[in-house]
Amino acid sequence: MLTSITDGILCCLTGKTTNLVLPLESSEPSDGFEFVEVKPGRVLRVRHIKPERQHRDKEKDAGKDKTNVDCDANGDASLEDPSDDDAGTSVHCKRKITVYRNGQLVIENLGDVLHSEILQCQDGDLEPCSTVEVELADYKEMPSSPDPNPVPPVPLPSGEQKPAPPPRRRRRKPKRTVLIDSTRVISSCKGTHSDVALFFVHGVGGSLDIWSSQLDFFSRLGYEVIAPDLAGHGASTAPQIAAAYTFYALAEDLRAIFKRYARKRNILIGHSYGVSFCTFLAHEYPDLVHKVVMINGGGPTALEPSLCSIFQLPSCVLHCLSPCLAWSFLKAGFARQGAKEKQLLKQGNAFNVSPFVLRAMMSGQYWPEGDEVYHAELTVPILLVHGMCDKFVPMEEDQRMAEILLFAFLKVIEEGSHMVMMECPDTVNTLLHEFFLWEPDMSRKGEADCTKRMDGWMVLPLKCELTK
Numbered sequence: 285m286l287t288s289i290t291d292g293i294l295c296c297l298t299g300k301t302t303n304l305v306l307p308l309e310s311s312e313p314s315d316g317f318e319f320v321e322v323k324p325g326r327v328l329r330v331r332h333i334k335p336e337r338q339h340r341d342k343e344k345d346a347g348k349d350k351t352n353v354d355c356d357a358n359g360d361a362s363l364e365d366p367s368d369d370d371a372g373t374s375v376h377c378k379r380k381i382t383v384y385r386n387g388q389l390v391i392e393n394l395g396d397v398l399h400s401e402i403l404q405c406q407d408g409d410l411e412p413c414s415t416v417e418v419e420l421a422d423y424k425e426m427p428s429s430p431d432p433n434p435v436p437p438v439p440l441p442s443g444e445q446k447p448a449p450p451p452r453r454r455r456r457k458p459k460r461t462v463l464i465d466s467t468r469v470i471s472s473c474k475g476t477h478s479d480v481a482l483f484f485v486h487g488v489g490g491s492l493d494i495w496s497s498q499l500d501f502f503s504r505l506g507y508e509v510i511a512p513d514l515a516g517h518g519a520s521t522a523p524q525i526a527a528a529y530t531f532y533a534l535a536e537d538l539r540a541i542f543k544r545y546a547r548k549r550n551i552l553i554g555h556s557y558g559v560s561f562c563t564f565l566a567h568e569y570p571d572l573v574h575k576v577v578m579i580n581g582g583g584p585t586a587l588e589p590s591l592c593s594i595f596q597l598p599s600c601v602l603h604c605l606s607p608c609l610a611w612s613f614l615k616a617g618f619a620r621q622g623a624k625e626k627q628l629l630k631q632g633n634a635f636n637v638s639p640f641v642l643r644a645m646m647s648g649q650y651w652p653e654g655d656e657v658y659h660a661e662l663t664v665p666i667l668l669v670h671g672m673c674d675k676f677v678p679m680e681e682d683q684r685m686a687e688i689l690l691f692a693f694l695k696v697i698e699e700g701s702h703m704v705m706m707e708c709p710d711t712v713n714t715l716l717h718e719f720f721l722w723e724p725d726m727s728r729k730g731e732a733d734c735t736k737r738m739d740g741w742m743v744l745p746l747k748c749e750l751t752k
Contacts, residue, residue: 317519320512322540326528329519330512330541331492333503335475372471373724377663379690381462391660393690395465460657464690468663471549472723473574475506479548480574480720483565484511485538487556488645489613489637491518494555497709498716505717510545512538516641529641530648531587535564542569549574551720555705556580556676557645560587560654566664576662577716579669580702583681584659584688587651600639619673619701656688665691667719669712671700693719 316333378395473480482502484495492499492511499509514534516522527533538561542550550572554562559581566573618625637645666689670682679696686694697704697711705712 320541320544322537325521326515326523326537327521328512328515328537328541329492330510330545331499332545333499333509335503335506335508372469375468375470375691375724377468377690378465379463379660381464381657381660382458383460383657384456385459389656389660391688462657462661464661464663466663470665470724471574473549473551473720475502477549478508481508481510481545481547481550482720483542483545483550483552483562484509485552485554485558485561486511486514486517487554487558489517489642490555491636493518494703494706495553498553498705498713501709501713502717507720508545508547510541512541516645517637522638522641524640526644526647529644531560531651533648535561538565539568542572546572548572551575551577553577553716554579554581556582556702557649560651563654563659563662564651566662567658570663573664575719576664576666577669577719578666578682578685579705579712580671580674580677581668581682581685582677583684584654584656586653586655586658587649589647589649593646616675617702618707619671619699620707625707659685659688660690663690665719665722666693667715668692668694669704669715670694670696671702671704671707672696672698673701674704676702 316331318330318332319327320330321327376395378393380392380394382390382392384390484492484498486492486494491513495511499511503509513520515528515537523529542565546569550569551574552562552565554560554577556579559578562576562578566576614621614625668682668686670677670679672679682694686692695715697708700708700711
């Protein structure tokens, strides 16, 4: 604590930030770690584990197991189809999104709506032509069901005039209407498939080390895994300019990483702030992003930095408060605060960033495009994982996200908090793996219940409980 205060005073006097995050000195990749220069002088550390493919001749390994992402003149990515690609299930994605001038949002699902009990590895079925409406404004005048015993109107006394009828309400004109009509192929993604890649994106203050359990687990199953350190985090370079940590700057970094390692079927796994970058990539590359996992990512709202946050304080003050911030994060980010959690926090490098980077990251969270309409336009299947004890992200925000998304499955882990993938790695790994293997079953389409399901989404307190 005394050392932190002394360093903070020196930071105020000299104007320089101590304990900068610098890249590790490494001349060649070791243990799957690589250093990628996304821009001149901007280097990110990436853990890339590419398992050895068995029973494959050299020609196939050289021709189809390499990264085959090409960019056209517009910078868009294109991929060749590998021979071991699964046929998958074709799902009709059709919905109408209407935004009114009073801020009301109405979403109508006109195509197939997926619902599945993923934990038990059961095939999902399809709910054809169901209509789901999500409204932001309450209707005060709603038509009620007819009364079986209507009361006859009371006749008016003679000489009294009939009251004037209420003025007819004018038909509302929508401010914006978005129509989505496409077909998406959803298939099972196994570790033996060479065209599948998993991308793990951490949030503010973390590093790729928070995914260590997931990276080890899925790489042993044969998956190709990619996990970068965001700029200023882990062992990536830390530019001393605030503009380097805006949402758009970090999103372009991850775009470069994605285009470098992407396969034909890519699954994005994001945590906290990293969920926003996964949403961005899924929106930009709908044909390449096959599935998405959002872990404690919050609601479908546009990002805007808070002007009253503690992170608006000067960097030197934040440096003095770093022990308090670390303790607050331990208390709020973990369901328990024992020796195990403290060791996890230390191993995961959470909040092991300079005060300048931390302040710039929090101030740069400006993304006005990422509103509810932006999320409603996604047609990719999404698994939402929420820790019941999370004090950073309320449960209601993930529920709202599940309502907005087209194909969404919400799972709640009772014993987890904000860092649920570190607290309950086995449970999270099982959920993720079963979601990767999941594929909707078109043979049960005719048996699907066509009633409207609006009461809730799938909730998992360590066992599967279908609340829909």
